[in-house]
Amino acid sequence: MTIRLYDLALADDTRPSPYASRVKMALALKGLDYETVPVGFTDIPGILGGGVTKTVPVLVDGDAVVVDSFAIAEHLEARYPGPALFQPGAGGRAAARFFESYAFRVIHAEAMPIMAKAIHDRLKPEDRAYFRSTREARLGRSLEEAFADHAARLPGYRKVFEPMRHVLAHGPYFGGDSPLYVDAILYGSVTWLMRVIDLDWLGGDVALTGWYDRCRALVAR
Amino acid sequence: MTIRLYDLALADDTRPSPYASRVKMALALKGLDYETVPVGFTDIPGILGGGVTKTVPVLVDGDAVVVDSFAIAEHLEARYPGPALFQPGAGGRAAARFFESYAFRVIHAEAMPIMAKAIHDRLKPEDRAYFRSTREARLGRSLEEAFADHAARLPGYRKVFEPMRHVLAHGPYFGGDSPLYVDAILYGSVTWLMRVIDLDWLGGDVALTGWYDRCRALVAR
Known part of the structure; x- marks a missing residue:
C-alpha cells in the first residue's frame, strides 16, 4: 500500500510546508515511494474524516496514521531499514x-x-x-x-x-x-x-x- | 605531566570564559585531572612566551599545545579513552x-x-x-x-x-x-x-x- 502524505498546498499547488518537506526528504533518504494529498489550511481539520489533526503533514502508512514531522521521521526510522535518519x-x-x-x-x-x-x-x-x-x-x-x-x-x-x-x-x-x-x-x-x-x-x-x-x-x- | 589550561580570570579570580568552561567539562567527562593558569585579557598575547594565541583557552598537554575549545575537545577525544565526547x-x-x-x-x-x-x-x-x-x-x-x-x-x-x-x-x-x-x-x-x-x-x-x-x-x- 502506497504511503500517503497530507501536504499543505497553495492556490497554484506550490507545496511550501517546511514540515512536509522534512518528511519528503526523510522518505527519500529511506528510498520510499509515496503520494501526496494536497490540502488547504481550512481542509486540515477534516483530514481522514476529522478529529485527527490540526496540522499537516500527516503520514498514512498502512495501519499507521502519524501526525507531526518529528514523529513521522521516528516512525520511518523504526519501521524501515536502510540509511539511518538519526545518529545512534x-x-x-x-x-x-x-x-x-x-x-x-x-x-x-x-x-x-x-x-x-x-x-x-x-x-x-x-x-x-x-x-x-x-x-x-x-x-x-x-x-x-x-x-x-x-x-x-x-x-x-x-x-x-x-x-x-x-x-x-x-x-x-x-x-x-x-x-x-x-x-x-x-x-x-x-x-x-x-x-x-x-x-x-x-x-x-x-x-x-x-x-x-x-x-x-x-x-x- | 599535568594538563594545563590557560583560563581567563576576572579581578576576583572568577573564571567566566564559556570556552574554558567547555574544556573543563570535556576534561571532566574524560576523567582527566588538570590545573588552570589564570590570565587577564592583556596577558593573552604573551602566553607561552608570546605568538601562540590571541584567545583563551589554551591547553598544554605534554608536547601538545592546543588553541580553541573545539580543537581542544577533538584533541582530548583523539588522545584519551573513556566516554566519547561526540556522537560517532x-x-x-x-x-x-x-x-x-x-x-x-x-x-x-x-x-x-x-x-x-x-x-x-x-x-x-x-x-x-x-x-x-x-x-x-x-x-x-x-x-x-x-x-x-x-x-x-x-x-x-x-x-x-x-x-x-x-x-x-x-x-x-x-x-x-x-x-x-x-x-x-x-x-x-x-x-x-x-x-x-x-x-x-x-x-x-x-x-x-x-x-x-x-x-x-x-x-x-
Missing part, C-alpha cells in the same frame, strides 16, 4: 530536536514578517481569512506593514544562516559525510523560504547553495 | 558545531548588551580599556547605554533557551541519556551568564536548572 541512541534524537528548535525559533520566526504576506497572497481564497487573522495576531501588525521594507531587512535576516555556514565549512552535510534527518530539517526551512517568495535568501553563499542543491536533487519534489 | 563520525562533530554556533550567535550575542558592562566592571584594571573599546565598537553604544533597562529585557532574552527546553523535554542531556560535548558547549554558555552577573537567567525553568545542576556537579570547578 538518544543523543541523535536530541541533536535533531535542537536543529528543529533552531529552525522554528530562529529561521522561521525571523522570516515571518517577510513571509506572511507572501504566503497569504498565494493561498487558496478560502484559506486567507484564517491565515490573516492568526498571523496578524502573532505579528502584532498587518501583513502589509510587516512586509514593508523587507528588501532592506533581508541582508540582516541572512545572519540566521551563520550557524549553518559554520557547520558546512567542515563537511558536506549536517549529518556529516552523508545526509541525516538534521539535513531534512534545514532543507525544509530553506525550501519554505524559496518556494513562497523568490528572494535571494542565501545571498549567493556557495556552501549553503551547494548543500541545498544536493538536498534538492535527493528529494526531487 | 563526522555527524557528531557537525552536530556539535551547530550547537557551538547557536551558543555564539544567539545565547552569547543576545546577552552581550547585558553582559558587557558587568564583565568590564569585574575585570582587572589593566584589562578594562581594551575590553571597553572593542566591545563598545561591537555594541555601537557605550557599555552603560547597552546595560540600561536590562531588567525589563531579561524576560525576552530568556527566549534564547527555548531550543534547550525543547530538547530537555525528551531527555536529561543534550547528548541524550548521558552528557556529551554538546552539553559542555551549552554548560559553558550558562556558566558564563551565571558567573558574570547574578540575574535570574533561567527564569526558574525546572528542566534547565536541573540539567545545569547535573553539569555543574560533574565539572565542580
Whole structure:
C-alpha cells in the first residue's frame, strides 16, 4: 500500500510546508515511494474524516496514521531499514530536536514578517481569512506593514544562516559525510523560504547553495 | 605531566570564559585531572612566551599545545579513552558545531548588551580599556547605554533557551541519556551568564536548572 502524505498546498499547488518537506526528504533518504494529498489550511481539520489533526503533514502508512514531522521521521526510522535518519541512541534524537528548535525559533520566526504576506497572497481564497487573522495576531501588525521594507531587512535576516555556514565549512552535510534527518530539517526551512517568495535568501553563499542543491536533487519534489 | 589550561580570570579570580568552561567539562567527562593558569585579557598575547594565541583557552598537554575549545575537545577525544565526547563520525562533530554556533550567535550575542558592562566592571584594571573599546565598537553604544533597562529585557532574552527546553523535554542531556560535548558547549554558555552577573537567567525553568545542576556537579570547578 502506497504511503500517503497530507501536504499543505497553495492556490497554484506550490507545496511550501517546511514540515512536509522534512518528511519528503526523510522518505527519500529511506528510498520510499509515496503520494501526496494536497490540502488547504481550512481542509486540515477534516483530514481522514476529522478529529485527527490540526496540522499537516500527516503520514498514512498502512495501519499507521502519524501526525507531526518529528514523529513521522521516528516512525520511518523504526519501521524501515536502510540509511539511518538519526545518529545512534538518544543523543541523535536530541541533536535533531535542537536543529528543529533552531529552525522554528530562529529561521522561521525571523522570516515571518517577510513571509506572511507572501504566503497569504498565494493561498487558496478560502484559506486567507484564517491565515490573516492568526498571523496578524502573532505579528502584532498587518501583513502589509510587516512586509514593508523587507528588501532592506533581508541582508540582516541572512545572519540566521551563520550557524549553518559554520557547520558546512567542515563537511558536506549536517549529518556529516552523508545526509541525516538534521539535513531534512534545514532543507525544509530553506525550501519554505524559496518556494513562497523568490528572494535571494542565501545571498549567493556557495556552501549553503551547494548543500541545498544536493538536498534538492535527493528529494526531487 | 599535568594538563594545563590557560583560563581567563576576572579581578576576583572568577573564571567566566564559556570556552574554558567547555574544556573543563570535556576534561571532566574524560576523567582527566588538570590545573588552570589564570590570565587577564592583556596577558593573552604573551602566553607561552608570546605568538601562540590571541584567545583563551589554551591547553598544554605534554608536547601538545592546543588553541580553541573545539580543537581542544577533538584533541582530548583523539588522545584519551573513556566516554566519547561526540556522537560517532563526522555527524557528531557537525552536530556539535551547530550547537557551538547557536551558543555564539544567539545565547552569547543576545546577552552581550547585558553582559558587557558587568564583565568590564569585574575585570582587572589593566584589562578594562581594551575590553571597553572593542566591545563598545561591537555594541555601537557605550557599555552603560547597552546595560540600561536590562531588567525589563531579561524576560525576552530568556527566549534564547527555548531550543534547550525543547530538547530537555525528551531527555536529561543534550547528548541524550548521558552528557556529551554538546552539553559542555551549552554548560559553558550558562556558566558564563551565571558567573558574570547574578540575574535570574533561567527564569526558574525546572528542566534547565536541573540539567545545569547535573553539569555543574560533574565539572565542580
